[in-house]
Amino acid sequence: MIDAREKFRELTRVFDPIYRPYQDAGDGPGSSYVREAHEGYREQLEAALDLNDNAKLLVAGQPGCGKTTLLLSVAQWLRSQGRIAAFVDLEAQTAVQDLGAVEMHLAAMAALLSQARGTGAVPSAGTIEACRGWIEELEGSAPPPDPDGLATALRRHLARARDSDGIRKELRDRAAQGGADHTLQLLTLMLQDLSDRRPVVILDGLDKLPPAQARDTFLDDKRKPMAEAPGSAILTIPLSIVYEPTFNVLSERYNNADSAVLPAVRLWDFDSNTRERRRSSKGERILRRIVEARVNPIDLGIVMSEALDRAIVGSGGNIRELSRLMQSSVVKAHVRRGSFVEPQDVEAAIADQRESFRRAYEPRFLPVLKKVRDECQLEGGGEVSKQLLYGLWVVEYRNGTAWYSLPEPVEQLLRQMERG
Structure with missing residues (x-):
């Protein structure tokens, strides 16, 4: 019987941000696509x-x-x-x-x-x-x-x-x-x-x-x-x-x-009339399948369902960020000598990402981040907007028109800064 450590080792491989499923395939993107x-x-x-x-x-x-x-x-x-x-x-x-x-x-x-x-x-x-x-x-x-x-x-x-x-x-x-x-x-x-x-x-x-x-x-x-x-x-x-x-x-x-723009998997649906967003069941299902395609060949139950849900929210719908969160969560589970990836592991991984954003934060980001959070808008094509998009401070979605949201680590950082 394979112990948790060996399963965690394999999980860290398939969730490495530089892992490419197609490297295990003769042609095409690989079976986990x-x-x-x-x-x-x-x-x-x-x-x-x-x-x-x-x-x-x-x-x-x-x-x-x-x-x-x-x-x-x-x-x-x-x-x-x-x-x-x-x-x-x-x-x-x-x-x-x-x-x-x-x-x-x-x-x-x-x-x-x-x-x-x-x-x-x-x-x-x-x-x-x-x-x-x-x-x-x-x-x-x-x-x-x-x-x-x-x-x-x-x-x-x-x-x-x-x-x-x-x-x-x-x-x-x-x-x-x-x-x-x-x-x-x-x-x-x-x-x-x-x-x-x-x-x-x-x-x-x-x-x-x-x-x-x-x-x-x-x-x-x-x-x-x-x-x-x-x-x-x-x-x-x-x-x-x-x-x-x-x-x-x-x-x-x-x-x-x-x-030309390929957006993130839409984690939220946006109502342009009410300017409100709500969780997208289709987007969640897609992101869950992306994780399960890599987890199931190793062990169907080694990632708890609640932990996976939390990682999906933390990723903002970006596939590579979802992989990064999952790999970090596996390491957290191993450090505490767990046998499963649990919600607490994902929360700790999200906290690490939040602190990474904090180190890169610049005061000029603040008004732009607030507008994205409150209105789902990213105005203009200025250098700050481009920097936030490229650095994944802001996630771009599309359903008819382009609109924007903050991933969970950035939202947490923004709340902490406002309280402080």
């Missing part, structure tokens, strides 16, 4: 991709709301339709804090080559030779003339560029020698060759761009990422971009710019 968490939003993405083979789509959202898991689910669905879905984890393959278009194009090409091989599709001999010739200029010798060899060579250069500012600059300079858009031209050739498989390039990690670089990448007069390439593309973007005054210009290039 709850599709209902993003049901309506995902259906809109899939419908756009089904109807338009040149759809260019954006996905924004607060950290931890499930963008990556959603996109892996979409990629799995596309592959089940016989389409090529090239999922690119830019954060893993590039120096995303200093991301250039060259690295983005090369990562997309490598992913397309790998996915094409799995479907039996192959780019034309001319495209293969054009890519080999470009790599030969970099290395002094051409890679093998097959998709696997070419993909390996591209990833090798990406790895080198990721780890070295100098190599990154050299790579970009070499690419510029062939023309400002040379790597985009190579990617275009590849997408055109694979057009009968209706390819989709999914670029995950652009939401990690620093604010200034994100504005430069998406909102200046340069070509917008992937907008001119054939085929479909989905790009994650920083939530801060959505709140820029010029964000509406992206609707000229991206089909869903007006509905």
Whole structure:
């Protein structure tokens, strides 16, 4: 019989904030993914991709709301339709804090080559030779003339560029020698060759761009990422971009710019007439299933129902924060030598989060937090609003219109400050 310690060890693994269910899966987001968490939003993405083979789509959202898991689910669905879905984890393959278009194009090409091989599709001999010739200029010798060899060579250069500012600059300079858009031209050739498989390039990690670089990448007069390439593309973007005054210009290039935000799982329903919120039974059910999908294979009863309810409220509907709370609660239970995760453990974990917010608190936050609590509104796109959204001081929901709420640790902090 497995003792509580071993079960707690496994629970801390599956609730680690950096744990990715898809790492245990051959394809897609993994068996613990709850599709209902993003049901309506995902259906809109899939419908756009089904109807338009040149759809260019954006996905924004607060950290931890499930963008990556959603996109892996979409990629799995596309592959089940016989389409090529090239999922690119830019954060893993590039120096995303200093991301250039060259690295983005090369990562997309490598992913397309790998996915094409799995479907039996192959780019034309001319495209293969054009890519080999470009790599030969970099290395002094051409890679093998097959998709696997070419993909390996591209990833090798990406790895080198990721780890070295100098190599990154050299790579970009070499690419510029062939023309400002040379790597985009190579990617275009590849997408055109694979057009009968209706390819989709999914670029995950652009939401990690620093604010200034994100504005430069998406909102200046340069070509917008992937907008001119054939085929479909989905790009994650920083939530801060959505709140820029010029964000509406992206609707000229991206089909869903007006509905790009993936909100948190709605823990509350909001009545815009009475300006009141009430607990959402659907949202609670979804969040409960998200936890149970990870707990049940370990021990159905090791997390008490009341403890799970409290963790759901504490998370505010953010999936990663729910995982973080659960992991912390497991540690609390182990410290007190318990056999189950109980409500007291979750309360202690919420208290820790409250104190973490206290350490990061700035006086300029106070009027904004009060307005969110009292009116469910977050006014304007100022730097304070963006900072509170990115730091998860405020959770964004949507049911018709965007509205906002404070997660439980922040509400507790605000009450304490008002009493003090």
